[in-house]
Amino acid sequence: MMARVTEDQAEPAALPPRPPYALRGRLLTPIAAGGTHHEPDGVVVVDDAGLIAHVGGWAAWDAAGRPGRASGAVHDVRPWLILPGLVDLHAHLPQIPNSGLGSGLHLLDWLERYIFPLERSFDAATASVVAPAAFAAMARAGTTTAVLYGAAWPDSLEAAFAVAERHGIRAVIGKVMMDRFTYRDLPPERRLDTELRESAELCERWHGRDGGRLMYAFSPRFAVSCTAELLRESADLARSTGAYWQTHLSEDRNELAEVARLFPDARDYLDVYDRAGALGPRTILAHAIHLSDREIARLAETGSRIAHCPESNLFLASGAMRLARYRAAGLIVGLGSDVAAGPSLSIFSVMRAGAYTHDLIRVTSEPGGAGGMPSFGPLDWLRLGTLDGARALGIDDRIGSLEPGKEADLIVIDHALTAPLPGLEVSSPEQLVSRLVFRSHPAMVRGAWVRGRLLPADPPEGGPVGP
Numbered sequence: 001m002m003a004r005v006t007e008d009q010a011e012p013a014a015l016p017p018r019p020p021y022a023l024r025g026r027l028l029t030p031i032a033a034g035g036t037h038h039e040p041d042g043v044v045v046v047d048d049a050g051l052i053a054h055v056g057g058w059a060a061w062d063a064a065g066r067p068g069r070a071s072g073a074v075h076d077v078r079p080w081l082i083l084p085g086l087v088d089l090h091a092h093l094p095q096i097p098n099s100g101l102g103s104g105l106h107l108l109d110w111l112e113r114y115i116f117p118l119e120r121s122f123d124a125a126t127a128s129v130v131a132p133a134a135f136a137a138m139a140r141a142g143t144t145t146a147v148l149y150g151a152a153w154p155d156s157l158e159a160a161f162a163v164a165e166r167h168g169i170r171a172v173i174g175k176v177m178m179d180r181f182t183y184r185d186l187p188p189e190r191r192l193d194t195e196l197r198e199s200a201e202l203c204e205r206w207h208g209r210d211g212g213r214l215m216y217a218f219s220p221r222f223a224v225s226c227t228a229e230l231l232r233e234s235a236d237l238a239r240s241t242g243a244y245w246q247t248h249l250s251e252d253r254n255e256l257a258e259v260a261r262l263f264p265d266a267r268d269y270l271d272v273y274d275r276a277g278a279l280g281p282r283t284i285l286a287h288a289i290h291l292s293d294r295e296i297a298r299l300a301e302t303g304s305r306i307a308h309c310p311e312s313n314l315f316l317a318s319g320a321m322r323l324a325r326y327r328a329a330g331l332i333v334g335l336g337s338d339v340a341a342g343p344s345l346s347i348f349s350v351m352r353a354g355a356y357t358h359d360l361i362r363v364t365s366e367p368g369g370a371g372g373m374p375s376f377g378p379l380d381w382l383r384l385g386t387l388d389g390a391r392a393l394g395i396d397d398r399i400g401s402l403e404p405g406k407e408a409d410l411i412v413i414d415h416a417l418t419a420p421l422p423g424l425e426v427s428s429p430e431q432l433v434s435r436l437v438f439r440s441h442p443a444m445v446r447g448a449w450v451r452g453r454l455l456p457a458d459p460p461e462g463g464p465v466g467p
């Protein structure tokens, strides 16, 4: 994690831990107005509040008298790449220890065999051991914003939020809510009130903490685990508090059949959530694979957000989400790792799975090849994993790209590690990102910052972590 400090040797020769500073390196970012900004020798200036004061080419900035520099040192990370931090729209904190286990099972069996026992044992003590390791692993993967489900136990959520507050990651977290198909040992008549009360208390304590860096999401697991009352009342709570509402939608065929059995009056899966008044721009729905045209149109009409989790969908053989179809319908879609149904915390790995999935749909859905369907290039995937994730959360005015006035959520990457042979480097933006996506290296992310503050990325001491 060493970088040169070329001038003002006030800082030690390391990545800057806190603002203000300027980072000099190869710079690449999507731009909110469209397109990509690439500077082979660029600079990002972070002011003392952790906001981006300037982004541009090094030579022009230097010649202009280094505007916005304040008193910070210049840290030279060349030839590394500077990118916006990645946004993981969907992951499960308690499940991380079982990542990569249980392939070949369908969703409902996998939940009972691999996940419910793990979540059941995720108490506060376990959370306070797993969460620091998890947030460090996310920083090493380049994730600066994570949208997470916790377990059912409120004190484990307290612990997770407290760790996130100390660590510095930007996080949306929610207690998983279940008042049927649950691992909680509560009499049925007490489940609904308990779930609502515990979630409301957590939301009140944590939503908006640290100037909005920490946020709350009411998180019913999915329709199979929830009564109509829990869905409706949790959506009411999200609306009245301004928090998010997140759940799973249409992931697996067996799940769809179970939802149809449990909610016989609903016209389709989405209608279960629609009847609860739960759709809208603060709602994040994961997977959304097996949808009818009606459901897609209704999602677009309500402005609901989609967390596309292609690596998870391949791992559990759930299906292939039609990304091009959804984008053509106007849906706002970001990327989710869905750990531990997704085996990796890396959003670059999710991009790779998404690209393969999309290309397979293209070549198999149209006779004679992929004529009419758009292709998504590496820069499209980078945008999906950064700025589009921020849009899905409604915070793209604050994060998601390297543009002046935004909060400095950024990462640096040693892209030389992605070369197939030493020294075989590329330089165009498309080729650089293509290597990050298709030849990701686990050590390529060398630093991650939120609001200009370096996130701890080293595994905590003390050996293996797990419940």
Ligand SMILES: [Zn+2]
Residues within 6 Å of the ligand: 090, 091, 092, 248, 286, 338, 341
């Ligand atoms: Zn999930």
